Amino acid sequence: xxxxxxxxxxxxxxxxxxxxxxxxxxxFIVAHMMGNFQVFLGPYxxxxxxxxxxxxHEILWPARIVLLTMIVLHIWSAFKLRAENRAAxxxxxxxDPASFAASYASRTIMMSGIIIAAFVIFHLLHYALGVRAVxxxxxxxxxxxxSAGRPDIYLMLLLGFSKWPVAVFYxxxxxxxxLHLSHGMRAMxxxxxxxxxFGGVSHLPDQIARWFAVVIFxxxxxxxxxxxxGFGKAYREAAVQHLAASxxxxxxxxx
Amino acid sequence: xNLTLKIWRQKNAASPGCFETHEARDVSPDMSFLxxxxxxxxxxxxxxxxxxxxxxxxxxxxxxxxSLVINGIPHGSRKGTTVCQLHLRYxxxxxxxxxxxxxxxxxxxVKDLIVDRAAFDRIMQAGxxxxxxxxxxPEANALPVSKEIADLAMDAAACIGxxxxxxxxxxxxxxxxxxAKVSHLNYLPQGKAEKDRRxxxxxxxxxxxxxxxxxxxxxxxxxxxxxxxxxxxxxMNRDYAxxxxxxxxxxxxxxxxx
Numbered sequence: 001x002x003x004x005x006x007x008x009x010x011x012x013x014x015x016x017x018x019x020x021x022x023x024x025x026x027x028f029i030v031a032h033m034m035g036n037f038q039v040f041l042g043p044y045x046x047x048x049x050x051x052x053x054x055x056x057h058e059i060l061w062p063a064r065i066v067l068l069t070m071i072v073l074h075i076w077s078a079f080k081l082r083a084e085n086r087a088a089x090x091x092x093x094x095x096d097p098a099s100f101a102a103s104y105a106s107r108t109i110m111m112s113g114i115i116i117a118a119f120v121i122f123h124l125l126h127y128a129l130g131v132r133a134v135x136x137x138x139x140x141x142x143x144x145x146x147s148a149g150r151p152d153i154y155l156m157l158l159l160g161f162s163k164w165p166v167a168v169f170y171x172x173x174x175x176x177x178x179l180h181l182s183h184g185m186r187a188m189x190x191x192x193x194x195x196x197x198f199g200g201v202s203h204l205p206d207q208i209a210r211w212f213a214v215v216i217f218x219x220x221x222x223x224x225x226x227x228x229x230g231f232g233k234a235y236r237e238a239a240v241q242h243l244a245a246s247x248x249x250x251x252x253x254x255x
Numbered sequence: 256x257n258l259t260l261k262i263w264r265q266k267n268a269a270s271p272g273c274f275e276t277h278e279a280r281d282v283s284p285d286m287s288f289l290x291x292x293x294x295x296x297x298x299x300x301x302x303x304x305x306x307x308x309x310x311x312x313x314x315x316x317x318x319x320x321x322s323l324v325i326n327g328i329p330h331g332s333r334k335g336t337t338v339c340q341l342h343l344r345y346x347x348x349x350x351x352x353x354x355x356x357x358x359x360x361x362x363x364x365v366k367d368l369i370v371d372r373a374a375f376d377r378i379m380q381a382g383x384x385x386x387x388x389x390x391x392x393p394e395a396n397a398l399p400v401s402k403e404i405a406d407l408a409m410d411a412a413a414c415i416g417x418x419x420x421x422x423x424x425x426x427x428x429x430x431x432x433x434x435a436k437v438s439h440l441n442y443l444p445q446g447k448a449e450k451d452r453r454x455x456x457x458x459x460x461x462x463x464x465x466x467x468x469x470x471x472x473x474x475x476x477x478x479x480x481x482x483x484x485x486x487x488x489x490x491m492n493r494d495y496a497x498x499x500x501x502x503x504x505x506x507x508x509x510x511x512x513x
Contacts, residue, residue, distance in 0.1 A: 006499065007499065010462055011462050011466075012495045015492070081470075084426075084468055085428070087360065087467075088360050088361070088426055088428070088465060088466055089358055089425075091358050092358065093324060093327050093355055094353050095353070099425040099474055100328055101472075101477030102425070103473075106473075107425075183471070186471065189489075190471045190489050191469075191471070191492055192492060192493070192496065193492040193494075194489070195490075
């Protein structure tokens, strides 16, 4: 406990907490991306994967608890560090000049983080909790079932991204996430002291951070972009017709 | 050439300061920035006004005493240059130049453009030294130091402790200064004995002085007149983590025996 308090009370320790919590959240981003990408393999794959995760409480709950802890630590250290940094310069310079030679990503890291947090809340309401009011389609996402009777995640993604404001918000948020990561990952490597030259590439971790952000952006945005370009349109329209038909026949009373 | 100067005037740390505008008429482009201020001050004295106080010593860019923020950038916009080595030829005729002191809670203003940088001295006292045994100096060749390590330590030792890193950092963080001092001694065999204690004590003193935290913007590296690299901050972060973990292990081992 004493050891943990020492970390928490030192400036470098808080940066370790910030960096390591961010690093574990990056693991989630990669896993979630790999899950999402299965949409391109068709409904069978992604729905099987969804069912698999849903049934494995022994994986799901520990992962959720760790994620939530990391999010809390990440946000907590961010605000604590921010307050200390503000207090370190009570009187500013004339004309409030922009941080000298600092990248756009580093100057806006707090703002990108806050917008990403807002997006994550929306995203959870939209897909994970299936709140009908936020998905703009009027369809209850949590009630969607595929031919095998499993939750139809494939259809949910197609329907979700068929509404352009949702898709655009998603793309903007992923863009900000990548901006956040391009600086955040570099800072994380720096905070834990990883800054080696490897294979002739100087500052390899910095390069990894930059390219990782670009790759994440391309893969994540490929899903809404594909849906908006007409990916899975036939499947979606057939499902919507089917839903409308079952509503008329009175199976779905909650309307 | 002529310059319009907006200079910070402040009686002491307790009283509020403000900008005063003065004209620097017919100054030579070959003058250094500080020589120009000397001329302005002499004219103020001749006119019965109070001159501006500012820090300077060697005036050849090696002592780290001069400390002016020029148009929002510590030591002005020339790369790898202290204010005393900044010449007026880099300014445009008729330009308005804003001159301010370093601004940080840990560097209280003494008067006008002079700040108290004793916080840096206290950080050095906390661990910026090596223990030397009494007696004859040891045989120099008995302590082998590789060329790479010697170069790294020398790069870190180039820090003149001016505080521009603190002044430019949006968080007024002293990380680059402390990292340079820690790395300089931690790289060398002479500094190995106090390696862990040094980094812990110097970081702890840095935190006590009220400097901000590092957000890896790279402003310090860009403005440093000795071009100290951010890599030293990574080195210090690593040393600190190792020291924290090692310190705890040692304590629990001692506890087991006791």
